[in-house]
Amino acid sequence: MTERAATYAEVFAVREYRYLFGAYLLSLAGDQITAVTVAYVVYTGTGSAALSAAAYASSYLAWLTAGPLLSGLADRFPRRRVLVVCDLARAALIPLAALPDVAAPALVVLLFLVNLLRPPFVAARAALMPEVLDGDRYPVANGVDNICAQVVQVVGFAVGGSLVALLSLRGALLVDAGTFLVSALLIMVGVRRRPAPRPAAGPARPDRAAGLRIIRTDPRLRAYVLVLWTASSFTYAAEGLMAPLARQYGGGAGTVGLLLAAAPTGMALGGVALTRFCPPAVRPRLILPLAVLSAGVLAAVWLVPPLWLVLTLLLLAGAASAFAVPLNALFGRAVPAQLRGRAFGVAITGLSGFQGLAMVTAGLAADRWTPTTVIGFSGLSGALVVLALAPLWPRRAAVVTDGVERLRTPSIADGPTAKVGGGRR
Secondary structure, three states: OOOOOOOHHHHHOOHHHHHHHHHHHHHHHHHHHHHHHHHHHHHHHHOOHHHHHHHHOHHHHHHHHHHHHHHOHHHHOOHHHHHHHHHHHHHHHHHHHHOOOOOHHHHHHHHHHHHHOHHHHHHHHHHHHHHHOOOOHHHHHHHHHHHHHHHHHHHHHHHHHHHHHHHHHHHHHHHHHHHHHHHHHHHHHHOOOOOOOOOOOOOOOOOOOHHHHHHHHOHHHHHHHHHHHHHHHHHHHHHHHHHHHHHHOOOOHHHHHHHHHHHHHHHHHHHHHHHHOOOOOOHHHHHHHHHHHHHHHHHHHHHOOOHHHHHHHHHHHHHHHHHHHHHHHHHHHHOOHHHHHHHHHHHHHHHHHHHHHHHHHHHHHHOOOOHHHHHHHHHHHHHHHHHHHHHHOOOOEEEEEOOEEEEEOOOHHHOHHHOOOOOOO
């Protein structure tokens, strides 16, 4: 019998998830407000676009420099404690930006320190989710998180600027710090205490490379992250070209906003379609086709279609990018609990690094060729590379034992739904 998709009501019926969800929204909003507010302060205080960009880009740099190292904290300490400490530390650091006569380089360093606390927070939450939610509620909750992340990403930019205008810099930063304080409070009240993950058999000293090692040596995990990194990089290379693309079409700031909002909107819609209307057994089989489509659909931009069609293509690319929702669930369940934080840290670090590199490369290419040419070439290249990775994709079914996926050879009785990693649960 095919497992039915869990409903949103069933997901939010889990008390711990409700509190984790509220804390996630507040923490994510705080990250967005921090980035916008501090970048604004740096730019208005110095007039330097380079310093302002450095402040905003510090989140990428934080993941690249410290993501794998600090994400390991989620496997060494109780994950609830890691979440609370990260939120309280950010709430304490952010008001320092409002002190008088703080130099712009110091603000950039301060924002970098704040962003260093995001990797362990994200890793601890991701590692905790499979312990809080069982069955299909886990992947559906990932879809809910994804939808809300897209909305917060769009809204957070506007809210950050509006807070500065309405409340002054000091007031905006205090509100920002408050989001992290309330997030910590929600976690302390609503998430039950759990011991630190039991270390795997082996050396007593913490192995900071264990997350990278398990991904490198497990064929499933290696295939999962390669598909995610590749498809996302080639698809979201276009995100850094929205301003020149709008200019190519004769548009202004309003057009840039529409172009930037198209992909997140599509990803939110795709997340709903996959988690609410798609049977659980079918989702794993859609990951590869959607990954190819997420990049490949942008190849049509090469033909310089009308602006409305470009927006539609970006919307479709975003919707197909929702393949990351079931992929995240497969990844989370395939990693042993005691290594989950470090493995997620490696996956997200690689994703941030490749996306950032893709955006920079696309920007350099757009200095020589038109944005439509660069976006179209990037989409076509991404689709071809994902297709080249298809032979690496696991072809055996998986069962879940003690929260961890374990491969097995499908039997005839399993029928067609057991042919792809993910299988029945």
